[in-house]
Amino acid sequence: MASSGQKVVLITGCSSGIGLRIAVLLAKDEKKRYHVIATMRDLKKKDKLVEAAGDAYGQTLTLQPLDVCSDESVKQCVNSVKDRHIDILINNAGIGLLGPIESISMEEMKKVFETNFFGMVRMIKEVIPDMKKRRSGHIVVMSSVMGLQGVVFNDVYTASKFAVEGFCESLAVQLLKFNVNMSLIEPGPVHTEFEMKMMEDVAKMEFPGADTDTIRYFKDVYIPSSMDIFEAMGQTPEDIAKCTKKVIESSRPRFRNLTNSLYTPIVAMKYADETGGLSVHTFYNLLFNFGPLMHFSMTILKCLTCSCLRRRTISPN
Numbered sequence: 001m002a003s004s005g006q007k008v009v010l011i012t013g014c015s016s017g018i019g020l021r022i023a024v025l026l027a028k029d030e031k032k033r034y035h036v037i038a039t040m041r042d043l044k045k046k047d048k049l050v051e052a053a054g055d056a057y058g059q060t061l062t063l064q065p066l067d068v069c070s071d072e073s074v075k076q077c078v079n080s081v082k083d084r085h086i087d088i089l090i091n092n093a094g095i096g097l098l099g100p101i102e103s104i105s106m107e108e109m110k111k112v113f114e115t116n117f118f119g120m121v122r123m124i125k126e127v128i129p130d131m132k133k134r135r136s137g138h139i140v141v142m143s144s145v146m147g148l149q150g151v152v153f154n155d156v157y158t159a160s161k162f163a164v165e166g167f168c169e170s171l172a173v174q175l176l177k178f179n180v181n182m183s184l185i186e187p188g189p190v191h192t193e194f195e196m197k198m199m200e201d202v203a204k205m206e207f208p209g210a211d212t213d214t215i216r217y218f219k220d221v222y223i224p225s226s227m228d229i230f231e232a233m234g235q236t237p238e239d240i241a242k243c244t245k246k247v248i249e250s251s252r253p254r255f256r257n258l259t260n261s262l263y264t265p266i267v268a269m270k271y272a273d274e275t276g277g278l279s280v281h282t283f284y285n286l287l288f289n290f291g292p293l294m295h296f297s298m299t300i301l302k303c304l305t306c307s308c309l310r311r312r313t314i315s316p317n
Contacts, residue, residue, distance in 0.1 A: 002035035002082070006060075009248075010078075010086045012068055012123060013093030014038035015045040017192040018142060021241035022090060024052045027061035037086075039066035039077060041093075068093045068119030078126045085134075088248055089127050091120045092142045096195070097156045098202050100210035100218055109156045116160035121167065128180065137180040138248055141168055142240075145188045145258065149267050152283060153222050172255055183253045185244055188263035189234040199223065199230075221287060233262050 002008050009026055013019040023038040036056075038049060043065050053061045064080060067073040068091075078084055094116045097108060120141060131137030146154055147161030165184065172182035189195075203223050207215050243259045258264060269279040 003032075005033075006035045007033060007087040008037065008081065008085055009034050009088040009090060010037045010039065010081070010127075011090040011092055012039050012066060012119070014049055015040040015042070016048055018187075018190065018237045018240045019090075019092040020049050020052060021237040022092065022244050023049060023061060024056070025238075025241045025245055027053055027056040027059075029060070032060055034060060034088075036061045037064055037081065038062070039064045041065070041067045068122055069114050071122060074122045074126050084127075084130050086127050086130070087136070088138045088140065089123060090140045090142070090244065090248075091123050093119055094142065096154075096198055098154060098198060099205065100153065100207050100214045101155050102209040102211075102214070103205075103207035104156060112156050112160050113163070116157070117163045117167070120164060124171070128175070131175075131180045132178040135179045138183065138253065139175070139180065140183045140185060140244060140248060143168075143184040143186045145186050145260075145263055145267055147184075147186065149270050149279065152287060153218055169255075181253050182255060183247050184256050185240065185247065186256060186258045187235060187240050188258075188260040189230045190240060191230065191234045191236055195230070199226065217288070225287060233260065235260055 011019055011023050011026075014023045019038070019040075023036050026034040027036040027038075038061055040046065040049075040063075043063060046063055049063070050057050064077050065073070066077040078086065095112055097104065097112045124139060127137070127139070131139075141164060143164050144157075144161045146158040147165040150158050150162075168182055168184055175182055203219055207218070210218075240259055243257060247253050247257050258267065269282055270276070272278055
């Protein structure tokens with residue numbers, strides 16, 4: 001139970017990665033300003049979080065089961081909070097999907113949207129009536145640069161994040177009238193076990209339904225290029241957690257928060273040309289015409305991005 005003066009923070013998707021790191025960082029706040037309710041679908045996966053939380057577990061951090069794909073689970077979780085009082089909701093739960101679109105079933109696509117988009121909507125729908133009544137609250141949503149800029153072979157995941165961005169941008173206007181803030185956290189590449197395992201797994205798949213050229217482009221061109229980008233520009237879950245903490249502690253939190261300044265020029269291309277051709281053709285050339293040059297550029301960038309420079313990419317400053 002939260003102590004007097006503590007802000008109650010409910011976080012989804014805390015079994016690993018970014019959600020785990022945000023939960024631990026806030027729970028270990030030196031001033032003990034937060035009571036963290038860390039949630040996950042399966043509490044059998046709690047060990048990593050409990051170990052990382054250390055003495056904070058059972059004190060400033062508690063656990064609750066929560067499946068964002070279930071209306072009943074969402075309601076039960078929020079009802080379990082004293083007076084349903086949640087000061088900060090951090091929507092982090094999400095899944096990825098990668099590969100040629102011809103090989104992806106409609107059920108797989110729906111699952112991505114059910115978690116990444118509708119899961120977020122369920123959480124927000126459940127907490128905003130109470131936040132509106134109190135005239136206070138902060139909703140933080142883990143989006144992605146892929147919600148701003150499409151990325152080849154990430155069609156469905158990108159579409160889910162575009163949906164997140166549009167929903168939040170629309171809702172943010174209304175919420176301001178009730179003194180409730182909305183913030184999007186927009187990471188680029190992030191080194192997590194989830195991301196690396198997904199890359200390894202898809203490289204071994206057969207992708208029935210896709211033509212041989214597409215499969216070759218995906219496995220021999222896209223996957224190696226993605227690995228280069230992750231190595232050169234990737235942040236850690238800790239980086240994203242620090243950025244999120246800055247956002248919720250800001251007196252005037254920004255709506256959009258790109259976490260990695262190294263990725264800003266890539267996103268900016270989309271807005272530099274209203275026809276969309278600049279970004280589409282640039283990505284095409286980088287991937288299919290200038291692959292060796294891109295690999296060399298990423299290698300140089302990796303050498304330049306020492307730990308000092310990487311720390312400076314944690315935005316907002």
